[in-house]
Amino acid sequence: MRAAVSKSTREAAVVRSRGTRDLGDVLSRHRIVVCAGSGGVGKTTTAASVALWGALHGRRAIVLTIDPARRLADSLGVGPIGNTPIEVPASALAGLGVGKGGTLTAMMLDQKGSWDELVARHAPSEEVRESILANPFYRQLSQSFAGSQEYMAVEQLGELDASGRYDLIVVDTPPTQHALDFLEAPDRLLHFLDRKIVRWFVRPSMSAGWSTFQTMNRTVRFLLGKIEDATGVAALAQVSDFFSAMGQLFDGFEARVDRVTALLRDPATAFLLVAGPDEQVLGQVDYLASQMAERRMPLKGVVMNRVHAPLDIDESAPEEIASAIEPHVDRAIGAKGRGEASVAGKVARRLAENLAAWQGRARGDALRIEVFRQGLPRGVPLVQVPDLPRDVHDLEGLRSLHAFLFGAVD
Amino acid sequence: MSLADLLSRRLLFTVGKGGVGRTTVTVALALEAVRRGKRVLVIEFEGARGLERALDAHRQARDPAPGLDRLTYLAVDGKRALEEYLEMIIPVRRLLRTIFDSAIYQYFVAAAPGLKELMAIGKIWYEANRADAEGDPRAANGNADDGPHPDLVIVDAPATGHSLQYLRMPQAAHEAFPVGLVHREAERVLSLLRDPSKTGVVVVSIAEEMPANETLEILAGLEGIGLQHAALVVNQVHAAPCSEEELDALRREAETVEPLEAAASDAALFVEAVRRAEEESGWARINATHVARLEAATRAPVALLPYVFCEEFGPEQVREIGRVLRARFEETSASAKPRGVGRGRAS
Numbered sequence: 001m002r003a004a005v006s007k008s009t010r011e012a013a014v015v016r017s018r019g020t021r022d023l024g025d026v027l028s029r030h031r032i033v034v035c036a037g038s039g040g041v042g043k044t045t046t047a048a049s050v051a052l053w054g055a056l057h058g059r060r061a062i063v064l065t066i067d068p069a070r071r072l073a074d075s076l077g078v079g080p081i082g083n084t085p086i087e088v089p090a091s092a093l094a095g096l097g098v099g100k101g102g103t104l105t106a107m108m109l110d111q112k113g114s115w116d117e118l119v120a121r122h123a124p125s126e127e128v129r130e131s132i133l134a135n136p137f138y139r140q141l142s143q144s145f146a147g148s149q150e151y152m153a154v155e156q157l158g159e160l161d162a163s164g165r166y167d168l169i170v171v172d173t174p175p176t177q178h179a180l181d182f183l184e185a186p187d188r189l190l191h192f193l194d195r196k197i198v199r200w201f202v203r204p205s206m207s208a209g210w211s212t213f214q215t216m217n218r219t220v221r222f223l224l225g226k227i228e229d230a231t232g233v234a235a236l237a238q239v240s241d242f243f244s245a246m247g248q249l250f251d252g253f254e255a256r257v258d259r260v261t262a263l264l265r266d267p268a269t270a271f272l273l274v275a276g277p278d279e280q281v282l283g284q285v286d287y288l289a290s291q292m293a294e295r296r297m298p299l300k301g302v303v304m305n306r307v308h309a310p311l312d313i314d315e316s317a318p319e320e321i322a323s324a325i326e327p328h329v330d331r332a333i334g335a336k337g338r339g340e341a342s343v344a345g346k347v348a349r350r351l352a353e354n355l356a357a358w359q360g361r362a363r364g365d366a367l368r369i370e371v372f373r374q375g376l377p378r379g380v381p382l383v384q385v386p387d388l389p390r391d392v393h394d395l396e397g398l399r400s401l402h403a404f405l406f407g408a409v410d
Numbered sequence: 411m412s413l414a415d416l417l418s419r420r421l422l423f424t425v426g427k428g429g430v431g432r433t434t435v436t437v438a439l440a441l442e443a444v445r446r447g448k449r450v451l452v453i454e455f456e457g458a459r460g461l462e463r464a465l466d467a468h469r470q471a472r473d474p475a476p477g478l479d480r481l482t483y484l485a486v487d488g489k490r491a492l493e494e495y496l497e498m499i500i501p502v503r504r505l506l507r508t509i510f511d512s513a514i515y516q517y518f519v520a521a522a523p524g525l526k527e528l529m530a531i532g533k534i535w536y537e538a539n540r541a542d543a544e545g546d547p548r549a550a551n552g553n554a555d556d557g558p559h560p561d562l563v564i565v566d567a568p569a570t571g572h573s574l575q576y577l578r579m580p581q582a583a584h585e586a587f588p589v590g591l592v593h594r595e596a597e598r599v600l601s602l603l604r605d606p607s608k609t610g611v612v613v614v615s616i617a618e619e620m621p622a623n624e625t626l627e628i629l630a631g632l633e634g635i636g637l638q639h640a641a642l643v644v645n646q647v648h649a650a651p652c653s654e655e656e657l658d659a660l661r662r663e664a665e666t667v668e669p670l671e672a673a674a675s676d677a678a679l680f681v682e683a684v685r686r687a688e689e690e691s692g693w694a695r696i697n698a699t700h701v702a703r704l705e706a707a708t709r710a711p712v713a714l715l716p717y718v719f720c721e722e723f724g725p726e727q728v729r730e731i732g733r734v735l736r737a738r739f740e741e742t743s744a745s746a747k748p749r750g751v752g753r754g755r756a757s
Binding site for chain 1: 427428429430619620621648651652656659660662663664667675676677678679680682683684686687689690691692693695696719720721722723
């Protein structure tokens with residue numbers, strides 16, 4: 001049995017090194033980096049690591065994070081509640097060799113309070129605010145309207161950018177079913193709060209029910225009345241009350257959504273897709289990329305997490321591997337006897353099965369990533385982070401990812 | 411509890427975040443049920459395509475699973491379900507079409523987010539209730555093949571955001587609409603959901619920090635809406651290929667051979683095998699920590715599924731998961747909680 005660097009592995013290494021250089025370029029050319037993806041693939045950790053890279057290169061970096069693991073939150077100094085920016089102490093960064101002027105700040109997006117905060121921020125008076133917050137329709141809406149978290153993340157991003165205190169803002173986005181959901185959030189919200197329709201709802205007569213619409217013919221009115229009965233009369237009044245109150249804070253709101261959308265389309269904003277090698281998204285990358293381009297929010301890089309990278313050894317059957325490594329296993333654990341029945345034989349066999357299985361998995365990952373890469377627009381770098389059995393929960397751990405994300409740095 | 415007990419209910423929800431293998435568990439449960447002769451309807455919510463794709467793969471497999479012809483699929487669309495419901499109570503179809511197409515109706519539906527979810531759950535209730543023998547004279551006659559009524563409905567609950575949103579909706583609607591048909595509809599749905607002899611929630615998780623945290627939230631959330639989970643399936647559990655002591659000895663051996671015999675192929679192979687063993691053991695340790703957290707949070711049976719290493723996860727792997735699932739539940743029907751780990755992965 002020969003252990004040789006296979007051709008495909010060497011090629012992968014070349015592509016990887018070219019990609020890693022480019023991700024650093026992407027960061028140096030953009031002020032805002034949005035990490036999009038379906039979640040569960042290390043998006044939060046990736047975002048934090050990218051922000052740390054910025055700090056190490058002299059940037060005033062902030063990571064806007066959604067739901068970090070507790071120990072990561074602890075090491076970044078952000079708590080589970082509240083959303084004030086907290087700077088990582090210079091002393092903690094000093095040991096990592098932060099470049100001149102570099103700082104790292106972390107901020108947690110408070111998801112649960114996000115709609116409430118939005119209402120509080122835009123309500124013209126205490127009274128309006130209270131009437132919205134107490135509205136049952138609003139309470140349902142704020143819990144279930146798709147895109148509210150996404151929208152709030154973008155709005156928060158706008159505020160951080162306007163503050164002028166940061167020159168690298170990295171955004172960790174809420175997990176979505178589809179990577180595009182995040183980008184669509186502002187438009188969806190704007191559509192939802194369409195001025196014409198809101199005005200429709202805020203006519204004073206609405207509280208009395210559908211039947212007051214004189215412009216409708218009688219049959220339509222009759223049927224709408226039936227629908228009203230079916231769905232519950234109180235709901236309509238609540239919807240109307242809600243929009244009456246919302247109408248009062250709508251002006252500032254629309255302008256804000258516009259600003260936020262413009263920020264996402266700013267040439268200084270880069271989108272990184274964070275994915276795993278076994279996701280459905282891999283089969284749809286060309287669709288994803290074209291949709292992003294259409295929204296004038298082009299994809300600038302891909303981070304592939306949890307990859308089983310091909311090993312520098314040829315593949316063999318588990319039996320062959322087992323017999324090849326058994327002398328070493330035998331020497332290590334000093335078992336009596338030889339062959340299948342011995343302890344060393346059993347351990348060698350399990351080690352061999354594990355290795356062979358791992359290689360099979362690596363082969364599958366490599367194949368899926370290659371297909372994905374072919375659908376990727378030219379010049380979009382793709383970097384791979386291996387599936388390592390450890391929780392990344394401190395600054396040192398975040399920095400250890402830089403070797404994979406950016407190639408050798410520091 | 412045995413798997414047969416679980417599958418004897420009318421309605422099962424598999425609940426879990428994306429990436430934990432929820433759809434795989436849904437399909438594995440469905441295949442187990444049809445193998446036992448049941449007619450099964452699997453449901454996913456409109457927009458999600460994972461379940462449909464998985465079933466297509468099974469139908470196109472070279473060696474299809476037994477009983478696949480008893481398995482049907484439905485994508486539930488809340489908006490469509492609301493229209494169906496309205497057509498049922500307002501039988502003036504042609505005119506209703508005009509209403510449904512009007513901007514104000516579209517907006518009304520969009521503006522009442524709970525309504526669509528409630529109607530989706532109502533549709534599921536309707537499908538599950540068709541299977542209820544008490545309400546079905548044909549079933550009472552003992553003629554099981556008469557008609558397409560499913561014996562079991564399995565719902566692959568949404569992957570992202572609020573995975574409990576749909577399950578919470580009947581209660582929310584029950585409170586939000588104090589009177590009217592929606593109120594009564596919500597009440598009917600609630601009574602089915604809260605009957606543990608008819609409805610079971612199977613929570614699917616993986617044993618890593620964040621997914622386990624989310625699963626603990628899901629368990630608490632279920633309790634909050636008066637639903638008990640029937641089982642907890644922990645997926646993608648790694649197994650250490652050797653003991654910690656053996657691993658220590660192997661590691662030391664690998665360190666000595668590395669510089670000396672790096673050129674020798676068997677030595678390099680051995681070093682790589684030890685590295686992979688270390689990695690697997692590392693994952694196994696992480697998994698064990700979080701399995702313990704999950705087990706501490708539930709009184710329901712906990713079934714551990716192995717991490718499946720394979721080039722591509724396909725129908726054969728799903729059937730294997732089904733077999734493991736059966737074994738795990740059978741193990742415990744007599745004694746305590748199901749346990750056990752091999753290698754496996756579901757995605």
